[in-house]
Amino acid sequence: MTGVALVSASFAAPAWAADEASSLLHPMFDDHVVLQRDRPVRVYGTAPAGETVRVEFAGRRARARAGDDGRWEAQLPALAAGGPHALVVSAGGRTQRVSDVLVGDVWLCSGQSNMELQVWRALDARAEIAGAGNDRIRLLTVPQVSDVVPRAEFSEAVEWQPVNPDTVREFSAACYFYARELQKHVDVPMGLIDASWGGSRIQAWTSGGALRTLGDYDAELGVLGRYADDAVAAVGDWGTLWQDWWSAREGVEADDRPWGADEASGAWRAAPEQLGAWERWGVPELADFNGMVWYRTTVELDAAQAAQGATLVLGPADEIDMTWVNGRGVGSTYGAGSGREYALPAGLLRAGANTIVVNVLDTYRDGGLAGPASAHALRLADGSRVPLDGGWRYRVVPPELGTPPRAPWQSAAGLSTLYNGMIAPIGRYGLRGALWYQGESNTFEHDRYAGLLRALRSDWRSRFGDDLPLLVVQLANYGAAPTAPTESDWASLREAQRAVAAEDRNTGLAVTIDIGDRYDIHPTNKQELGRRLARVARHVVYGESLPPSGPVPASTSRDGDAVVVRFDDVGDGLVAYGAEGPIGFELCGDAPGSCRYAQASIRSDRVTLQAPGAATATRVRYCWADSPVCTLFDGAGLPAGPFERPVTP
Structure with a gap:
């Protein structure tokens, strides 16, 4: 490894000059690194305060001056995909050389355990590991660290590694299989950054500033700020907030x-x-x-x-x-x-x-x-x-x-803790996009999730680029199959994911409702997940005109005593698996408990629904359960995803 990682608990100035072994470059810039193509390249690091830093790469040159805190950033012109090249940085009579640098597309893969799940735990792992060998896919794993203040650099050394059986074994299966599939259609080097933590909530991956815009976390963020300076006192303050939550619960006696x-x-x-x-x-x-x-x-x-x-x-x-x-x-x-x-x-x-x-x-x-x-x-x-x-x-x-509030300093369940410890240390590194597989740990607060996902998207775009594409994996099926219409926290969170993805042209949704495991919250078929994510990327990121993720509802309207759902993004027509018509549809009124399973039939790009009370139905639900049974696909083999929509006249 060329660079030596600097450990910093915050954005405080580094003790650079005192350590002659310190790296000029941020640890992201190391042997085998992949830089983002077709856009100006930010290069950054630390040097003695006031020192001029010179950067050379692939015939391009740039310079910058280190600030009072020793930090510098230079910008190289946009480069086409290719390499290998060498990145050379010099300052104060010292030179650092980074070798075997490729230029291609760089992806941040983040979320909880289903993003963290390693290749060795995936389907057909032995063959996948033995057959792995691709110098044009490079891997970097961010150390799992939480912090109450943003870190400027990683807590331990990191390194970029080309794909081989040794390096891919512990890497994110979803992230790796995505890049492997995408490279079949986008023939450029791929750089993959895995920053994931099992069991993590979305709040932990979002900066404190972004969370404050929601207005729901001010008290907790106030405690978190005090925790950085006086943890013992802040814990006492948190205990009071927790007690207030308990005392406000309906059904709790005043003296309890x-x-x-x-x-x-x-x-x-x-x-x-x-x-x-x-x-x-x-x-x-x-x-x-x-x-x-x-x-x-x-x-x-x-x-x-x-x-x-x-x-x-x-x-x-x-x-x-x-x-x-x-x-x-x-x-x-x-x-x-x-x-x-x-x-x-x-x-x-x-x-x-x-x-x-x-x-x-x-x-x-x-x-x-x-x-x-x-x-x-x-x-x-x-x-x-x-x-x-x-x-x-x-x-x-x-x-x-109900579920109590989580202490804001907790690692995976806190506020901004993983953003501070795992996203902030990346710096403003150039990315082509981000993959997000998370939500299981937020199902109990599904009503907040849409706002939280929007906040995370805006937050990451403020760091990595205003047009950063975000590819969201919708929660897979998990749990017992339903025998009657039911309310479902998981289904409600899937609907939040669908709605947020649908509102933004640079956000895509990978539907996985058919490739989960009702007995295991960690489904192992990450190869098909990778294929679906790559298909979404081809549409959202690269502009291909193919349907990105299976049929999506375009309209729901009344037709006499029936309700008709029309679908867009249908590849080769709608089909029902295992029966003459698709199952999984429900017609509902306004009142809770009013949903009824509907008989469904396909005609062209429409599904007609009939059930007792259909003439007064106000909502249509599809695949609405933790682990629903739903059989509507298109001819390309992609499932229609879960949804809830109002019935229009």
Whole structure:
């Protein structure tokens, strides 16, 4: 590797001059790098303050002057696809040379676990890895780091790597298969930047400034700003906000404060001594429970112990905890795999009984506070350890109370944390477009998702270019198939994705409703996903006239006692799989619970729907469930995607 990555927790000036080994170039510019073709190329890095920096590349030259903070940026003229070339930068008598540089199209691939899912976990992985070899596709993986302030550079070294069996194995399968398919139609080098994190919410990938424009996160962002300067005080502020959320829930009694010293209202029961996943406690109510459970215990301290500084040590909590000591919030962490350590403010502990309360939120599979009870303790400043082994009690929270707010500093569930730690360090690197596969972690707040997706799109365009194309992967099918019309958070989020994509000519949608896995939230057929994303790109980014992603509803109108849906973007006609007519359509009134399955028939580019009450239907829904059964395709083998539309006269 040519460059040496500089570690910076913020945009503070680098200690450049003190380190003769420091790189002139930002770590994005390394051997085997791919630069974006057909547009001016921004090159940037650090040098001694005031120093003139000279840049040479493929016969072009540019210069810049390092600012007071040591940072510089130069701009080279637009270049056609090709290479390899060498990038040479010099300043202050020093020269840095980057070799084997290609010029082509560069893609940022981001999102949660279905973007992160590696090639070795994909369909037919052994053959895919063994057959991988393409020097004209280059890979860079952004280290998984969250931060409460924007980083100027990565937390650890990064490098560009040509595709081979060793490098592709751990890389994003969706991103790799996309580029491999696209290169069959767009014959230029491809640079792929994978910045993804399993379980992440969209808010974590959006800058604080962009989130403020929504007006929904001002209080949380205020806490986040304080957290950067005084984490202990900010956690206490967050605890108050969390408590306000709880007290405002319908159905919560005015004196119900589970974080307090007294058990107050609610049915508290003794937890098993070994704790662990509550699904294994033998409690029917918890056998298949995703939601919140309160835990509480007490620990006795003498006066000398209580006077010391202390850290609360907890084992792993699956998957989010909010923790109080003596009624004060002391910490909240996202992630099931690691323990928690929360520094306690001075004066919080007292001689006698001290109450520790933990609220654990679980949204997927096993949940709970890891055991045994002796794994949890107070670690005192004198090095002694007081185990929390006096017995835990628990209380189950009714699901109808909803999902609590997430602490804004949490890694994948916070606000701007992954933008700060993984997007900001990329700098203003030249991109051809971005791929976005995310949403599973936001289904519980689907009503906010459209605004959040627009904010992320605008945010990234402000960094990477006003016309940055965004290719969105619509959520795949997952979960039990429906036996009757139902409301669905997943379907509502898919509708938000569809609507946001449809409103912007530089945004495309890849429909995946037929290639998910109802038993696995991580479907392995990323090859077909790559093909569909490449098809969307050919239409949205490269201007090909092919239908990008299957049939889309163009109009829904009444025809006597029937409703007719007309489709655009139909390749080779509409077809129904497995029956004379397509299934998955519903006709609905205005009232909740009014939807009914409809009989559907195809004629040309139209589907006619009939059902009891069709003459008064006000809405049409299609593929409306977590894991719907829907069989309308076009002759090119692309599915019609889920949608909800009003019926027009």
